[in-house]
Amino acid sequence: MSNMELITFPAVQTRLNVEEEQALLRVVREGSVLAIGPEAEQFEKEWTEYIGCGDTVAVCNCSSALELAAILSDIGPGDEVILPAHTFVATAVPFARTGATLCWADIDPDSRVLSAESIATQITDKTKAIVVVHLYGLPADMDAIMSLATKHNLLVIEDCAQAPGARYHGKRVGSIGDFGCFSFHAQKNITTLGEGGMFTVRNPEHGVQGRRLRWMGNWPFEEKRQHYWLPAMANVVEPIPGQLPHNFCMGEPNAAVGRLLMKRLxxxxxxxxxxxxxxxxxxxxxxxxxxxxxxxxxxxxxxxxxxxxxxxxxxxxxxxxxxxxxxxxxxxxxxxxxxxxxxxxxxxxxxxxxxxxxxxxxxxxxxxxxxxxxxxxxxxxxxxxxxxxxxxxxxx
Ligand SMILES: Cc1ncc(COP(=O)(O)O)c(C=O)c1O
The missing domain is CATH 3.90.1150.10 (Aspartate Aminotransferase, domain 1)
Structure with a gap:
């Protein structure tokens, strides 16, 4: 057996085809330099339609999508968040950063994703949110989880990093809870060149808030101006009350590749x-x-x-x-x-x-x-x- 060839994990799970490589070159040669340009804007619209959610914000990775979810969940010290311990660390860090208490729930022994029965045992009057992870690509039991959330008035964040395109009773993951977070890291089912992610929301108002948080508070002036350059090219706003902005933008070459990969997902x-x-x-x-x-x-x-x-x-x-x-x-x-x-x-x-x-x-x-x-x-x-x-x- 020792003359067998070693089989191991590859560096990238899905290789680009020629059309995808050419899209990349086209953006490099002709694309705009804006942080969020036409490719990312189109990708957001197409992803919203593909997932069937209220809106999508393109981001630089799933970790930043989870950060947006944690911020928009408006949780903090004294609140409790229920989540699985069996997951990648990025699921938990953004919620820990808010100062909330993390309450670990168990997985189902057969499906090995977060179990609704275990979530139920963790709910207290301090619980504010449940973070569900569709681990290994398998949707968790969202009907049971959503009915617990409705009963106890909890937010549901879906960590879909490993499950882009997966369906639960016909619905794509990322369209069922309040927020969905996707990864296009090199090791995922599709990759936008190493890093990339999507933040999906059910309520379109959260899409606007996510965009205001995404690019250092750069935001168009609301009022009509006499000169396009005065008082400056763009305003700098407080993205949402009490929050400072981040830079979570997706690059244009990444978005161009992602738009094509989405079509064959x-x-x-x-x-x-x-x-x-x-x-x-x-x-x-x-x-x-x-x-x-x-x-x-x-x-x-x-x-x-x-x-x-x-x-x-x-x-x-x-x-x-x-x-x-x-x-x-x-x-x-x-x-x-x-x-x-x-x-x-x-x-x-x-x-x-x-x-x-x-x-x-x-x-x-x-x-x-x-x-x-x-x-x-x-x-x-x-x-x-x-x-x-x-x-x-x-x-x-
Ligand atoms: C379950 C899960 N959540 C979140 C992430 C973070 O994704 P990203 O690397 O795009 O930030 C990953 C990445 O491995 C993951 O597996």
């Missing part, structure tokens, strides 16, 4: 679902290696391919499996999303306490398999063979 996700189906079938004889369960009505974007390895009956554990896959089968797997309550930063912030047994069980036994867009069938079969070989070895 459904095809990219469809192919990823086929890849997942093929791998799942090939491994169906290994119940100790359980992939994420997709509930009815959810259309998974399969951003990542993760499994839980329950090797106890064979006296083995996840770490044995990862080591064997690397040493004997040249398949370099990883683990992801260290529960935030266990990290140095969140312990320091006082958020070490959590009662999340399903998160603990999943993280301590999880494995993430190399995964990207447009993997050929032969490669999926090869990965499945390597995994099956290792799982057989572990059975002894």
């Amino acid at each position: 459904d095809a990219i996700n469809e192919r990823r679902r086929c890849q997942a189906g093929r791998l799942r079938n090939a491994l169906s004889d290994y119940p100790e290696f359980s992939l994420q369960h997709t509930p009815d009505g959810c259309e998974h974007a399969y951003h990542l391919m993760t499994a839980r390895y329950d090797g106890n009956p064979y006296g083995k554990n996840r770490d044995d499996l990862i080591q064997l896959l690397l040493d004997k089968y040249q398949l370099k797997c990883i683990i992801q999303y260290w529960p935030l309550c266990r990290t140095e930063l969140f312990k320091k912030l006082g958020f070490a306490k959590a009662d999340i047994p399903h998160t603990d069980r999943f993280f301590d036994n999880m494995i993430s398999i190399p995964w990207w867009s447009d993997m050929p069938d032969e490669l999926i079969d090869d990965i499945a063979r390597r995994l099956a070989g290792a799982l057989d070895d572990m059975r002894g």
